Amino acid sequence: MEKTHYNRTEDEILFNSIERTGRSFCLTLFILVAIILWAIYAYQFQYREGLGVTGLARPIFWGVYITNFVFFIGISHAGTLISAILRLAKAEWRRSITRSAEVITVLVLFFGVGNILMDLGRPDRMFNIIKYSQFRSPLLWDVSSITVYLTASSIYLYLPLIPDIALLRDRGKKRPWLYRILALGWRGTERQHRLLEKAISVMAILVIPVAVSVHTVVSFVFAMTIQPMWHSAIFGPYFVAGAIFSGIAALIVAMNVIRKVYHLEEYLRPVHFNHLGILLLVMTLLWFYFTFTEYLTTYYGGEPIHMTIFWMKLTGRFAPYFWGMVLFCFVIPLPILSFKKMRTPFGTLIASISVIIGMWLERYVIVIPTLTNPRLPNEMVRYFPTWIEWSMFAGCIAFFILLYMLFTKLFPIVSIWEVREGREKSLAEIQERIRTYLPGLGAE
Amino acid sequence: MHKWGMVIDLDRCTACQACVVACHSENNIALIGPEESAKGRTIHWIELIPYFEGEYPHIKARLIPRLCMHCEHPPCTKVCPVYATYLNEEGIVTQINYRCIGCRYCTTACPYTVKYFNWYAPKWPKEMKGSLNRDVSIRTKGVVEKCTFCHHRLLKAREKAKVEGRDLLPEDYIPACVQACPSGAMFFGDLNDPFSTVSKLSRERRAFRLMEDLGTEPKVYYLSEGV
Numbered sequence: 001m002e003k004t005h006y007n008r009t010e011d012e013i014l015f016n017s018i019e020r021t022g023r024s025f026c027l028t029l030f031i032l033v034a035i036i037l038w039a040i041y042a043y044q045f046q047y048r049e050g051l052g053v054t055g056l057a058r059p060i061f062w063g064v065y066i067t068n069f070v071f072f073i074g075i076s077h078a079g080t081l082i083s084a085i086l087r088l089a090k091a092e093w094r095r096s097i098t099r100s101a102e103v104i105t106v107l108v109l110f111f112g113v114g115n116i117l118m119d120l121g122r123p124d125r126m127f128n129i130i131k132y133s134q135f136r137s138p139l140l141w142d143v144s145s146i147t148v149y150l151t152a153s154s155i156y157l158y159l160p161l162i163p164d165i166a167l168l169r170d171r172g173k174k175r176p177w178l179y180r181i182l183a184l185g186w187r188g189t190e191r192q193h194r195l196l197e198k199a200i201s202v203m204a205i206l207v208i209p210v211a212v213s214v215h216t217v218v219s220f221v222f223a224m225t226i227q228p229m230w231h232s233a234i235f236g237p238y239f240v241a242g243a244i245f246s247g248i249a250a251l252i253v254a255m256n257v258i259r260k261v262y263h264l265e266e267y268l269r270p271v272h273f274n275h276l277g278i279l280l281l282v283m284t285l286l287w288f289y290f291t292f293t294e295y296l297t298t299y300y301g302g303e304p305i306h307m308t309i310f311w312m313k314l315t316g317r318f319a320p321y322f323w324g325m326v327l328f329c330f331v332i333p334l335p336i337l338s339f340k341k342m343r344t345p346f347g348t349l350i351a352s353i354s355v356i357i358g359m360w361l362e363r364y365v366i367v368i369p370t371l372t373n374p375r376l377p378n379e380m381v382r383y384f385p386t387w388i389e390w391s392m393f394a395g396c397i398a399f400f401i402l403l404y405m406l407f408t409k410l411f412p413i414v415s416i417w418e419v420r421e422g423r424e425k426s427l428a429e430i431q432e433r434i435r436t437y438l439p440g441l442g443a444e
Numbered sequence: 445m446h447k448w449g450m451v452i453d454l455d456r457c458t459a460c461q462a463c464v465v466a467c468h469s470e471n472n473i474a475l476i477g478p479e480e481s482a483k484g485r486t487i488h489w490i491e492l493i494p495y496f497e498g499e500y501p502h503i504k505a506r507l508i509p510r511l512c513m514h515c516e517h518p519p520c521t522k523v524c525p526v527y528a529t530y531l532n533e534e535g536i537v538t539q540i541n542y543r544c545i546g547c548r549y550c551t552t553a554c555p556y557t558v559k560y561f562n563w564y565a566p567k568w569p570k571e572m573k574g575s576l577n578r579d580v581s582i583r584t585k586g587v588v589e590k591c592t593f594c595h596h597r598l599l600k601a602r603e604k605a606k607v608e609g610r611d612l613l614p615e616d617y618i619p620a621c622v623q624a625c626p627s628g629a630m631f632f633g634d635l636n637d638p639f640s641t642v643s644k645l646s647r648e649r650r651a652f653r654l655m656e657d658l659g660t661e662p663k664v665y666y667l668s669e670g671v
Binding site: 049050051052056057058059060061062116119120121122123125126128129131132133134136137138139140143221224225226227371374375376377378379381 | 480483484485486493494495496510519522523524525526527528543544545546547548549551552553555556557560561562563564565584585586587588654655658
């Protein structure tokens with residue numbers, strides 16, 4: 001242990017974010033709170049007046065709120081799913097990134113659900129969903145699967161956090177009472193470690209099907225209706241792929257910010273961004289494959305009702321959104337991510353921001369065009385989101401960043417014990433593992 | 445058991461919109477000002493829409509009254525998360541206003557776009573408030589509403605028949621639009637009764653329903669000589 005390149009005191013930097021608060025933190029906090037207060041003002045205005053203050057009308061009953069719902073639930077697929085897959089695959093480079101990924105999942109889910117609540121005409125009656133639940137409605141499948149997902153991913157975030165909380169408790173500098181409660185009497189004994197490892201791997205297996213089901217069910221909200229270009233069997237996997245796509249992008253952005261702000265260059269290294277960049281590249285291609293299949297099927301089927309929407313997206317009113325989506329989801333990230341030289345932290349950051357914008361546009365292009373052209377003649381209505389809807393969108397993002405910041409103030413954003421474990425045990429473990437894979441390395 | 449249905453004879457309809465007016469006053473439908481109307485926020489449980497058959501130059505256009513089709517397989521009731529809209533045993537797709545949470549899933553699922561949302565609280569000029577129909581509850585802001593086949597009239601007629609100690613007669617229950625139609629183009633009654641007018645008309649050669657290919661099985665039939 002003493003011979004290793006690092007020594008324990010070097011992990012000090014991971015405690016810095018918790019124990020020291022700078023001026024720029026307070027400034028950011030102030031700006032975020034201001035945006036949130038503005039959004040609250042906008043919401044109370046909508047609550048008092050009714051949904052008429054939005055840009056919605058008949059037949060475009062759903063707009064930015066539902067777009068954001070799908071978008072935020074999509075972002076949530078970054079954390080838990082990626083972290084679980086990397087853990088199960090025993091990818092050693094996961095150690096310093098899993099925590100920051102898992103936090104995204106748990107926090108962003110609230111805004112997914114929040115957007116549905118903002119969209120309700122009568123939010124005061126939301127408990128009718130429990131009182132009079134009608135399980136034939138895909139919306140209720142959503143409620144169920146998101147609840148399970150939120151619970152599972154919260155547990156999955158909390159379990160690997162316990163040893164780190166115990167570390168904080170033992171340092172006893174700030175909020176010792178809080179860490180004492182949350183550490184659940186962790187002493188780091190052999191038995192406790194064994195139990196924890198077991199619990200984490202059970203949860204890792206459990207959250208994967210849950211995560212996949214959540215976004216499938218989100219797509220079912222659209223796919224189960226008989227509306228043109230919604231009623232599609234490919235929507236489930238298409239939404240899941242898109243969700244993981246935007247999720248990885250969000251993770252890369254978050255890691256870039258953490259890295260810069262808390263000076264964690266030693267922990268979040270270019271190699272991490274390179275690996276995540278490759279994952280993002282795969283998802284870029286997968287996204288293209290799904291989009292291409294979806295649109296080609298519609299085009300070849302050639303049903304008039306579908307084709308109206310199809311052309312509206314490709315050449316009509318929604319062409320800027322559609323081609324914007326192609327540009328941001330495919331044309332920009334593909335070349336950046338294809339070359340190793342460009343898969344730097346900065347390169348992947350640019351690609352990720354582009355993907356996030358592109359995926360928001362994708363959700364928009366899925367939700368709105370279908371509704372603008374009902375089967376029977378209707379008044380020509382154009383949908384423009386109002387300042388209320390934009391304010392709430394800004395408020396959601398600001399609130400998410402705020403919660404994420406507060407998390408880094410309470411808990412280490414890089415899993416300290418897992419990093420240490422990697423340093424101390426993994427090398428021997430990997431050697432042992434490779435011995436079991438190949439002949440001629442001294443294994444029996 | 446009754447299965448209520450409607451037949452509209454397009455060859456007789458003059459598109460006078462008396463049905464629209466009758467419906468508005470019968471069902472306490474809010475008055476949406478011109479400003480909001482331009483945004484597409486109007487509410488009409490029955491409305492005349494242009495309907496085109498064929499393509500230019502062999503095009504045939506007409507106005508047809510469109511109301512809730514009261515489908516036998518309604519796409520809207522399936523998706524409601526709170527049972528605020530459902531198909532009752534007499535074939536009417538009902539709407540429970542005080543339970544609706546305003547998620548607008550039913551409005552997006554309906555292929556006929558006949559479900560309406562209250563974007564604001566309903567408003568009437570002061571002079572009109574005294575003449576609202578007391579049999580129909582007033583909706584609040586943020587809920588969905590639509591044609592109920594004047595269900596309150598059925599309830600009333602049934603009470604009356606019970607008091608008089610007799611069975612419900614076909615002429616006891618007629619929705620406001622049918623009652624108001626000056627050209628006698630609208631018929632209403634029990635589709636299960638093989639001898640009722642609507643039942644006979646619905647089996648006529650001229651009869652068709654909107655978008656039958658969707659499998660929604662509407663209970664509003666149209667009669668037309670065709671092209």
